[in-house]
Amino acid sequence: MNNLLRIRTLTEKFFDGDTTPKEERELYDFYRQDDIPKDLRSNRELFRDLAVLTTLSPTASQRRRRWWTAAAAVAALLTAGAATLYQYQREDECVAYIYGERVTDRDVVLREMQKTMTAMSADGSDVVEEQLKAMFAN
C-alpha cells in the first residue's frame, strides 16, 4: 500500500513537473508492470512510451561525452591544419633575427648566412697567412 501511495504521489508530482530523474525512473519501472490499479491504468501507456523515449535520448553524461569528443575532434583538426600550414611555411624559411629584430629580407638573410659560412670556412690558411704577414711586417 505504501508503495502505491508513493506511486500516486509521484505520479501527481510528475504531472506537476516536480519529479527528479530518479523518481521518474521509479515511475517507469512501476508502469512497466501489467498489474496496475485501475485508477492509475490510464497513465500506463504514457509512462511506457516515456520510458522508451528516455532510453533513446542521451543522458547528460552521454551528451557531455559527445560534446567533448566533438570539441577534441575540432581541436585536432585545427592543430592538423596549423601543423600543415606551419610545415608549408617552414619549407622555404628564410629569416634572421638581428639583435631581436626579425628580418625577412631574403638578400639580407642570405648575405648574413654567407658571411657566417665564410667565417667558419677559414681552415687556418688565411689566419696563418695573416699571422705571417704580421710577423714579417715588423
Add this chain to the structure above:
Amino acid sequence: MKKVIIMFLMLAAGLSASAQTGLRINELFEGRIIPQERMIETRVRGKTLEKYRLTYYRSMRFNANEAEAQRLRQLMDDDSRGRFVSIYETNHVYTQKVQVAAREGKNRFLCYQEQQTKKKDLRQVTVIYMEGTVADLGQLEELLK
C-alpha cells in the same frame, strides 16, 4: 575520444620538436644561454640551400663572456663525444666542426667558432647547425668555401 586526444598530443609534440633535437647545444638554440636580443640568428630552409646540398641552416653569432664560452665549449664537447671532430686552433681563433648523429635520413653538422675580440674578456662566438645530404665533414668544408 582517447584516439582523438592521442592524435592531438602527437601533433602538438611534432610541432614542438626542433631540428637540433637530441643535441646538448640545443640549449643555445632554445635561447637558454644567450638571449636573442644579444645575437644575430639566421634560419634558412628550402630551395635556397640546394646548391649547398643542405636542407636546413641555422646560425647564431654573438659576443660571449668567458663563462658563457666555456659552457658552450662544454656542450660542443658533449655533442662531439665519440664523433669525428675537426678542430683548428690558434691564439685568436678556435674552430670545432663535428658531424653528429643523422636524423630522419639527414646528415647533421655542428660548427663552433670562437674568436678573440678587442675586449679581453669577450669572444665572438659563431655556432652553425646544418642538415642535409652532405656526406661528411670533408664535403662540408668544400661547400663552406
